[in-house]
Amino acid sequence: MKSRVAVVKTTPETVLDDIDRALELAHVNRFLQKNVPTILKINISWHFWYPACSTTPWQLDGVTAALSRRGYKNLIPAQNRTVVINPKLGAENLHLNSVMEKHGLKFVHLYEPDVEWITYKPKANMLVLDKVYEKQGIQIPKMFIGKNAFHLPTLKTHVFTTMTGAMKNAFGGLLNDNRHWTHSVIHETLVDLLQIQKEIHPGMFCLTDGTIAGNGAGPRIMEPQIKNYLLASADSVAIDAIAAKMMGFDPMKLKFLNLAHEKGLGTARPQDIEIAGEDISTVNFHFESKDTFASKGQKAIYWGKLKPFEHVLLRSPLVPWSYIASRAFHDFFWYNIFGKTIVKKFLNTAWGKLFESYK
Template sequence: QDKCDLPVVHLDTPPNLWVDYKPKADMLVLDSIFPEGIQIPQTFEGKNIIHLPTMKTHVFTTMTGAMKNAFGGLLHRKRHWTHSVIHETLVDLLAIQQEIHPGIFAVMDGTFAGDGPGPRAMRWHVKDTLVSSSDQVAIDAVSAYMMGFDPMSIEFIRLAHERGLGCADIKALNIVGEDIEKVNWHFSRAENTFASKGQKLIYWGPLKFLENALLRSPIVGWAFLASNLYHNGYWLNTYGKRRIKSALKTDWGKLFQSY
């Protein structure tokens, strides 16, 4: 930021405002989740955007990349309400992005790539890879393919492709650089943490009837506390610190420490 003289914008801090926005595209889920109206950061409208996601797996969406990178910026405080319909949400967010941003570009960082129960309990792998595109569907499809997944088997990628928001057909893409036909990192799509198992029981399992009471009510703080205790209390101290220590011994880790 200092080197490039970039401003820091905190979306929840005045004078930055969240404003009502009515999408032109038909929404899959966001209009029903937010019946009072969809809000977006006013500062986003009319500006180009560059996403800088990382290549990693995710317990809810198999992998996460450029499309999910909008999740933290375009959704306000109730974004956790969308977890049970996360795939449809990401498609809606991409449709909104294409309406409000004149240009969208993504550079995905696969210098380290994350495998396993991401995004918070992954195993890192040095892959020395960068992927870039102005097509957010294509970049996620290519990244998923490199991880060893069929892009069309990942719901948010398939839905976005079918709705014409981008191209997920690997054979139809003009890919410059590495021949990804020969790439398969054999990443895992079936792993969970204790925390994500509990979340899935609430979002898609036998505890679904408790979702509103547990996660959409004033007592929702228990979920944030439980996640913090598990990930930052238990997991970080039993697994995470060892992985961080070994990552810092790599060339990328040494570069990070030199900043």
């Protein structure tokens, strides 16, 4: 049976109904069990609101309502922190807290002391994770085991993986604070994480928000563009492949998608994927993945001239320098000089007004 990806056009006025339709077209009931809890894997790529960057309030609202309507009762929003992102601040600034309050949901911050992390030994052979975490083992949240996983990414580019979506969204949940250790082998890491997800989750699904899509040096410093699309699928590889194709990339040339396809973890070849809903045969956003000053430095450490110093720079007492540099560039320089102007512009759009309505 072909992997199916639902693609639905939407508007700010109809987005909640359109999310419901996207889930129906992608046969959500066939892939998520109703007798187990469902993790709603939030994506907070920045603790400021910036269009296309993070899970949107209408995305969380629409998915929660659609699942509840179908009899899914125990829904658990969850997200981990990163060394440069504060998810509690993000949940407030992104107006996600108001959605959770509306639906009676409790946000689980995976880095809190009451969340137990365990050493997990995958049944499948890993490409890299067993080597990266050779000393401490692969650590995952115990609470994820036996629960459905529902991913809530946005449609955007990424400086390391060209584009990001369902597969990359697992990165912010399944791996702990030291997940930046995997950046030099990020493509293989995403494939390993997908393999682990298939072992621990009885069902998986994704709703990618492409209402506002991000072009350029994602996942943060992007040029947001209103595209009015929603994508849904139970196949993380297929939904990312179609998102990549719509952005103008060849999915089979993206290493993490090609690897996942070859390992049989999903379908990345667009001609082998069934599209339900919109005809996207001529859709091409002509997006490009670009670099920032910060990402150029990171790439030099992971793959360039500074590679011999990776352990010293990123796995030693010197490591705080990189966090400080990233926060200084993104939060204090770029957001204040450029980001606020873009945010102000988008708050005047229909999507911006919808965002503000979730305050």
